[in-house]
Amino acid sequence: MTRAELYSDIAEQSVLGGLLLNNEALDHVGELRPEHFFSPRNRQAYREVLRLIGEGAAADVLTVFDRLGAQSAELLIYLNALSRNTPGVANIGHYADMVRDRAQRRGVLALASELSDRAHTSIGEPISSLIDYGQGELEKLSASRGRIEPEHVADGLQSFLDEMKRQAAGVLPKAISTGFADLDRRLSGGMRRGELIVIAARPKMGKTAFAMSVVNYVATHGQALFLSMEMPKRQLLQRQIASLGRVDLRYLLQADTIPADDSGNAIWLAISTGLQRLRTLSLWIDDQGGLSLFDVRTKARSTKRRHGLDVLVIDYLQLMSGEGDNRNAQIEGITRGLKALAKELDIAIVLLSQLNRQLESRADKRPMPSDLRDSGAIEQDCDAALFLYRDEVYHADTLARGIAEINVGLIRQGEPGRVRLAYVGAQTRFSSLASTELPATPDVMPAPRKTRGFE
Numbered sequence: 001m002t003r004a005e006l007y008s009d010i011a012e013q014s015v016l017g018g019l020l021l022n023n024e025a026l027d028h029v030g031e032l033r034p035e036h037f038f039s040p041r042n043r044q045a046y047r048e049v050l051r052l053i054g055e056g057a058a059a060d061v062l063t064v065f066d067r068l069g070a071q072s073a074e075l076l077i078y079l080n081a082l083s084r085n086t087p088g089v090a091n092i093g094h095y096a097d098m099v100r101d102r103a104q105r106r107g108v109l110a111l112a113s114e115l116s117d118r119a120h121t122s123i124g125e126p127i128s129s130l131i132d133y134g135q136g137e138l139e140k141l142s143a144s145r146g147r148i149e150p151e152h153v154a155d156g157l158q159s160f161l162d163e164m165k166r167q168a169a170g171v172l173p174k175a176i177s178t179g180f181a182d183l184d185r186r187l188s189g190g191m192r193r194g195e196l197i198v199i200a201a202r203p204k205m206g207k208t209a210f211a212m213s214v215v216n217y218v219a220t221h222g223q224a225l226f227l228s229m230e231m232p233k234r235q236l237l238q239r240q241i242a243s244l245g246r247v248d249l250r251y252l253l254q255a256d257t258i259p260a261d262d263s264g265n266a267i268w269l270a271i272s273t274g275l276q277r278l279r280t281l282s283l284w285i286d287d288q289g290g291l292s293l294f295d296v297r298t299k300a301r302s303t304k305r306r307h308g309l310d311v312l313v314i315d316y317l318q319l320m321s322g323e324g325d326n327r328n329a330q331i332e333g334i335t336r337g338l339k340a341l342a343k344e345l346d347i348a349i350v351l352l353s354q355l356n357r358q359l360e361s362r363a364d365k366r367p368m369p370s371d372l373r374d375s376g377a378i379e380q381d382c383d384a385a386l387f388l389y390r391d392e393v394y395h396a397d398t399l400a401r402g403i404a405e406i407n408v409g410l411i412r413q414g415e416p417g418r419v420r421l422a423y424v425g426a427q428t429r430f431s432s433l434a435s436t437e438l439p440a441t442p443d444v445m446p447a448p449r450k451t452r453g454f455e
Contacts, residue, residue, distance in 0.1 A: 009042075014092070014095040015046070015095045016046060018088070018095070020059065021083055023049075023053050025089040026050075028096070029093065034046050036102075038102065038106070041075070041078070048064050049064060060083075108138075135297075175192050177189075178190055178217065179216070182419040182432065186408045186415065186419060192413075193348055194346060195348050196342050196349050196351060196382045197382065198352075198385040199386045200372060203354070206423060208228075212240065223309050224283050224309070225284045225311075225313070227313065231315070242427045242428055244277040245270040245272070245273045245275070246429065247270035249427060290319065291314075296338070296341070300345060311348045314351050314352065316353055317335075322334045335377050338351060368409060371387075383412045386407065387407040389407065402424065403422065404422075406420075406421060
């Protein structure tokens with residue numbers, strides 16, 4: 001690529017001349033920034049045009065010249081020539097695109113040179129750091145795109161109605177079912193593409209088992225990716241076979257304890273059933289630890305490209321690595337990035353999360369949104385937050401043994417509330433119960449009453 005192809009002085013001048021003729025043409029240049037201009041004087045002139053228009057003042061030859069604080073007659077002649085030689089503003093959007101395009105090309109070449117230098121001088125450092133840096137810089141360059149213009153509220157009505165008709169006819173199922181009918185009703189039909197759904201609980205509540213139950217159902221009808229930073233793939237497969245085959249996990253952990261009689265044959269048959277069901281799932285599992293947002297994006301995009309992808313599950317948030325001055329800032333960057341990824345890939349992302357230890361000091365240990373650990377950004381970025389609670393974890397004599405409460409504590413499109421599911425701990429399996437819906441758990445707990453047992 002020649003130097004002349006790296007910038008277009010004519011395009012830069014046409015943008016400036018058009019704006020000097022008609023300040024309202026700014027609406028058609030998109031997200032064009034001063035740093036996109038190659039010529040220093042064009043860059044300075046555009047910056048002053050933006051400032052004047054932003055202040056509500058007129059940006060013309062004289063006001064821009066005055067703002068530049070220049071006494072050079074040459075500059076005044078240059079600005080005057082821009083306004084006189086520009087025929088109009090009809091094509092200003094096209095010229096702005098040309099300026100942006102050249103700026104991005106210069107940026108790509110500069111980044112390639114920088115990465116080349118770093119690759120030679122950073123021997124001994126993890127290559128993943130260099131790749132992550134390059135990915136981040138490329139994303140900054142790609143963000144320099146044209147402005148998406150607002151549409152009138154009526155413009156999209158027909159396509160919206162057409163979509164509703166296709167949904168009503170069953171042609172276009174919008175929501176992705178969790179496999180639990182009562183929970184789907186709370187979620188207004190299930191999980192939706194572009195959404196970030198958080199599943200939060202204290203340790204030992206079964207959040208991984210619950211997420212696996214959901215992903216097993218999704219993978220029978222679509223494609224799912226499970227990223228596990230807590231459990232190795234072998235343990236996940238053992239749990240999968242136990243759940244799908246309805247066999248006690250202990251037999252998969254210690255095969256030598258399987259009896260050598262008819263009961264043992266039944267156990268082997270159940271294991272075989274679990275294996276066969278597992279083979280039919282469109283499910284991909286990855287057990288790399290300490291994933292960064294870059295890692296997650298890379299794995300999700302690759303799976304989407306090669307196999308298709310409907311639901312991504314990440315186990316769990318607090319094990320991810322992030323960038324920022326403190327952990328709250330890191331978590332904020334991760335959740336914001338995951339929400340953007342869900343929209344970009346048109347998938348639902350299920351993010352598992354730990355809860356604060358403080359809830360252990362409460363009499364009623366049912367979790368609430370305020371118990372989310374590390375950052376309020378989790379609440380802000382998620383479209384729904386599901387909180388798991390099993391009373392038997394805290395009370396051995398509870399009447400609710402084998403029962404799990406799923407509290408939909410936060411939801412953008414739906415009604416908060418609780419449902420109950422059966423939990424078979426020996427098989428790490430969740431299943432539906434009849435008449436399970438309960439009122440939402442309040443965020444401010446009432447004073448505990450002096451009663452025993454489960455209410």
